[in-house]
Amino acid sequence: MVEPDFKKGNGLIPVIVQDDKTGDVLMLAYMNQEAWRKTQETGNATFWSRSRDSLWLKGETSGHVQVVKSTFIDCDDDTVLLRVEQIGGAACHTGHRSCFYRMITNGAVEVIGQPVFNPEDVYK
Amino acid sequence: MVEPDFKKGNGLIPVIVQDDKTGDVLMLAYMNQEAWRKTQETGNATFWSRSRDSLWLKGETSGHVQVVKSTFIDCDDDTVLLRVEQIGGAACHTGHRSCFYRMITNGAVEVIGQPVFNPEDVYK
Numbered sequence: 584m585v586e587p588d589f590k591k592g593n594g595l596i597p598v599i600v601q602d603d604k605t606g607d608v609l610m611l612a613y614m615n616q617e618a619w620r621k622t623q624e625t626g627n628a629t630f631w632s633r634s635r636d637s638l639w640l641k642g643e644t645s646g647h648v649q650v651v652k653s654t655f656i657d658c659d660d661d662t663v664l665l666r667v668e669q670i671g672g673a674a675c676h677t678g679h680r681s682c683f684y685r686m687i688t689n690g691a692v693e694v695i696g697q698p699v700f701n702p703e704d705v706y707k
Numbered sequence: 708m709v710e711p712d713f714k715k716g717n718g719l720i721p722v723i724v725q726d727d728k729t730g731d732v733l734m735l736a737y738m739n740q741e742a743w744r745k746t747q748e749t750g751n752a753t754f755w756s757r758s759r760d761s762l763w764l765k766g767e768t769s770g771h772v773q774v775v776k777s778t779f780i781d782c783d784d785d786t787v788l789l790r791v792e793q794i795g796g797a798a799c800h801t802g803h804r805s806c807f808y809r810m811i812t813n814g815a816v817e818v819i820g821q822p823v824f825n826p827e828d829v830y831k
Contacts (some may be wrong), residue, residue, distance in 0.1 A: 584814035597721045599732055606730030608723055611786045623814070655807035656816075658799050662735045664807045675782050683779035683788040690708035690747070692780075 588660040589616050595631060596661050600674065602681075603652040603666040609674035610682040612641070614663065626651050628665055645705045647671030673699035676706070712784040713740050719755060720785055724798065726805075727776040727790040733798035734806040736765070738787065750775050752789055769829045771795030797823035800830070 587596045595613045602609055612630040614622070618638055621629040628649035632639040642648030649667040656663055675682040678698030686693045711720045719737045726733055736754040738746070742762055745753040752773035756763040766772030773791040780787055799806040802822030810817045 585811055585816050597735060599723050599735060601732055608725055608732065608788050611721060611723060611781065654811045655819075656809050656811055657735065657806040658801050658803070658808070659806075662806075664732050677782050679782070682781040682783075682786075684782070685780050687709055687778045687780055692709050695779075 585656065586616070587614075587619060587656060587663055589619075591661045595633070596663060598628075598630065598663045598665060600628060600649060600665050600667055603668055607681050608683055609649075609667070609669060609680070612639075619663075622651060622665075623654075628667060641674075642670060645671065645676075647673060647705075649674070671700065671705075676702060678702050678705070709780065710740070711738070711743060711780060711787055713743075715785040719757070720787060722752075722754065722787045722789060724752060724773060724789050724791055726793055728792070731805050732807055733773075733791070733793060733804070736763075743787075746775060746789075747778075752791060765798075766794060769795065769800075771797060771829075773798070795824065795829075800826060802826050802829070 594615050598612050598614050600609045613633060615631045618629045618631045628641045628651055630639045648670050651665050651667055653666045673680045678700045680699055684695050686695050713720060718739050722736050722738050724733045737757055739755045742753045742755045752765045752775055754763045772794050775789050775791055777790045797804045802824045804823055808819050810819050
């Protein structure tokens with residue numbers, strides 16, 4: 584079984600989540616070994632929440648789970664890329680499709696795109 | 708001037724690099740504030756090398772610089788996404804276009820694609 588090298592990041596590695604259909608980068612989160620194995624077993628992206636210090640099934644509150652279509656590991660084994668189907672159409676807790684919905688140009692910020700959902704309707 | 712929140716990651720934030728034309732995720736690297744400002748000033752992706760503990764202009768050895776086309780920041784200000792033109796066609800030191808050239812399925816690894824260049828020709 585090939586696994587990422589969790590030792591490098593003190594037990595946590597960054598995981599890039601990409602929309603399998605559009606190629607849009609949706610978010611970045613972290614996995615420990617438990618989250619990695621859970622993701623492999625269930626096929627639903629599961630991370631380690633650094634703020635809550637607990638296992639985090641993405642979409643456990645909103646229902647907007649990420650169904651893993653394919654999994655890639657980088658050349659030095661310390662970063663993972665997941666290509667997923669994003670249930671509900673949005674990965675970001677703000678309701679935007681991607682967490683990267685703000686573009687920075689010469690220090691100025693521009694919001695790209697409209698939210699797909701209203702967070703107040705989803706997180707009750 | 709909007710900047711990432713470098714305090715969160717003890718001075719370093721992860722940066723996702725995506726091919727602006729194809730949408731392929733090429734690599735993940737890290738920036739400190741100096742690398743971020745250098746990237747903003749020069750338009751060429753500049754990172755902080757954790758292994759060498761020094762500023763790292765991507766492509767400084769190979770010539771395969773990354774020309775930044777657009778810059779995005781995530782919802783909680785601690786991850787950056789760069790869309791770039793990858794000079795030389797490959798981001799990975801192995802010669803592959805993307806550092807994520809290995810797919811993991813049920814614990815087994817499959818190499819996706821062929822190297823674009825021979826590392827021995829590029830890193831002399």
